[in-house]
């Protein structure tokens with residue numbers, strides 16, 4: 362049973378899979394080509410995968426499949442919002458699964474990755490062997506308002522909150538997501554870049570229990586920040602493209618996945634996706650194992666969170 366990341370590894374196969382006339386998505390495979398397939402679902406949306414994400418899976422046991430969702434990471438066109446919705450991404454996972462000749466796979470995702478993993482599993486339960494979900498986010502209005510419009514978070518990270526709102530004129534601060542979306546879709550590259558960095562800094566600063574400079578500095582990677590901020594804001598102004606607020610937690614939706622082995626891992630001091638949503642998911646789905654990591658924020662890289670995620674993956678490899 363591993364309690365820390367497996368050694369760094371390189372993909373044994375990387376490809377760009379055409380999924381529409383416009384979009385090609387990056388699919389990288391790591392570990393044992395004959396192992397148990399696991400789909401890694403990255404966060405954001407728009408965050409993209411990192412080779413480090415593959416290190417949570419025992420390379421002797423797993424065939425880890427890291428997919429950069431539309432417009433994210435190495436997928437092309439970069440930061441593209443056209444034909445980029447939750448249901449396009451769900452359909453893309455099915456195209457990847459069929460392309461790779463996989464019948465069923467483990468599904469593993471955190472934050473937005475937990476959102477998309479739930480949406481995928483609820484639509485295709487017959488293809489999901491297990492679910493490992495971290496930092497639960499279901500894109501309800503209250504979740505978005507809490508983090509992007511305050512006031513909760515500005516009491517906890519006041520200096521970063523002031524930076525985040527500084528980009529937006531006071532008259533527009535009543536709806537920060539709409540105000541940022543206007544700038545993130547601007548034809549003025551400088552306006553778009555300033556908004557992308559400020560939005561990303563807000564999220565990177567608040568993702569760890571203690572602000573981590575390397576994590577924060579990711580917001581200075583203009584290419585990452587552009588995709589991360591644009592695609593997040595695009596999904597949020599469209600309420601995740603879900604039929605109703607709270608859709609993923611509805612009884613009928615949970616009933617479709619209730620039989621699937623699941624572990625929920627939640628940081629007790631997750632300020633981006635606070636424990637209330639994970640608790641609501643646990644109440645709706647008591648069969649799912651529910652782990653709260655005491656000294657952890659939002660990120661999967663928090664020590665206790667990383668350990669719990671790897672332990673869950675090691676256990677699910679035995680299924």
Ligand SMILES: CNCC(=O)c1nnc(C(C)(C)C)o1
Nearest residue numbers: 404405406408409472473474
């Ligand atoms: C509300 N979105 C949070 C999320 O999904 C997320 N936070 N950080 C990430 C990355 C690790 C991908 C940067 O994703």
